[in-house]
Amino acid sequence: MDSARPHERPTAFDRILTPVHRWIWSDTDRRVQKLLRFGETETDGGRDILRAAEITSDPLLRRLYLEHAIDEFRHGVLFRHRAAALLKVSPSCSNPGFQGGWLSPGGHGLDDLQVDGESDSDMLAFLHLSEKAAASRFTVYRDVMQHDAPTRAVFEEILHDETFHMNYTLTQLVRVEPKQHRRHLWRARLSRLWKTYLRLATGLAGILGSMLMTIQYFVLLPPFAWLAKRAARREHSGWTIVSPGASES
Numbered sequence: 001m002d003s004a005r006p007h008e009r010p011t012a013f014d015r016i017l018t019p020v021h022r023w024i025w026s027d028t029d030r031r032v033q034k035l036l037r038f039g040e041t042e043t044d045g046g047r048d049i050l051r052a053a054e055i056t057s058d059p060l061l062r063r064l065y066l067e068h069a070i071d072e073f074r075h076g077v078l079f080r081h082r083a084a085a086l087l088k089v090s091p092s093c094s095n096p097g098f099q100g101g102w103l104s105p106g107g108h109g110l111d112d113l114q115v116d117g118e119s120d121s122d123m124l125a126f127l128h129l130s131e132k133a134a135a136s137r138f139t140v141y142r143d144v145m146q147h148d149a150p151t152r153a154v155f156e157e158i159l160h161d162e163t164f165h166m167n168y169t170l171t172q173l174v175r176v177e178p179k180q181h182r183r184h185l186w187r188a189r190l191s192r193l194w195k196t197y198l199r200l201a202t203g204l205a206g207i208l209g210s211m212l213m214t215i216q217y218f219v220l221l222p223p224f225a226w227l228a229k230r231a232a233r234r235e236h237s238g239w240t241i242v243s244p245g246a247s248e249s
C-alpha cells in the first residue's frame with residue numbers, strides 16, 4: 001500500500017522538467033520572489049488546515065491537523081527568512097522577469113483547499129495528494145539547488161515534514177474510510193487534474209496573449225502610423241482662410 005512508502009520520489013513529470021526548474025532557480029532575484037510566494041502559500045495552507053482542525057469531530061484528526069498546521073506555518077517562516085537573507089546579499093530584486101509560476105508552483109496546491117463543507121475523508125484525500133505533490137516538487141527543487149546550500153537545506157528540512165504529512169494523511173484516510181479510500185483518492189486526483197489543466201491553460205493563454213499583442217504592435221500599428229504621418233504632412237500649417245459661404249450652418 002502507498003502508505004508504507006517512507007519517502008516520495010519525484011513524479012516523471014517533475015523529473016522531465018528538472019532542467020526548467022534548474023534554470024528558474026538559477027537566478028537570485030527569481031529565487032527570492034519564488035521563496036516569498038512559497039512562504040505565502042505555506043502560511044495560507046497552514047491557516048486552512050487550522051480551520052480543518054476546528055471543524056473536524058475526530059479527536060485524533062484534530063490533533064494531527066494542529067501539528068500539521070504548525071508545520072506549515074513554520075515552513076512559511078523558513079521560506080521568508082531565506083528570502084530575506086538572499087535579499088540582504090543581493091538587494092537588486094527589481095524585475096525578476098519570467099518566473100514560471102505555472103511550471104513550478106508553490107509545492108502543495110494547498111491554495112486550492114476549501115475546508116468548509118468537506119468531509120474528513122475528502123479532506124484527507126485532498127491533503128494526501130497535495131503533500132505528495134509537494135514532496136515530489138521539493139525533492140526536485142532541493143536537487144537543483146546545488147549552487148545554494150542554505151536554500152537547499154531549507155528544502156531538505158521542509159521535505160522531511162511534507163513526507164510525514166503525505167504518509168499520515170493516507171494512513172488516516174484508510175482508517176476513516178477502510179473500504180472507500182481509493183474512490184476518494186481518485187475523486188481528489190481528478191479534481192487536481194482539472195485544476196492543473198486550468199493553471200496550465202491560464203499560463204499558456206498569458207504567453208499566447210503577449211505574443212499576439214507583440215505581433216499586432218509590430219505588424220498592424222506601423223501602417224496606421226505611416227498613414228497618420230502622411231495625413232499630417234498634407235495639413236497646411238497655421239491659419240486657413242475659409243471662403244465666405246463655407247461657414248454658414
Ligand SMILES: [Fe+2]
Pocket residue numbers: 042071072075158162
Ligand atoms: Fe509545507
Ligand SMILES: [Fe+2]
Pocket residue numbers: 072131134161162165
Ligand atoms: Fe505539508
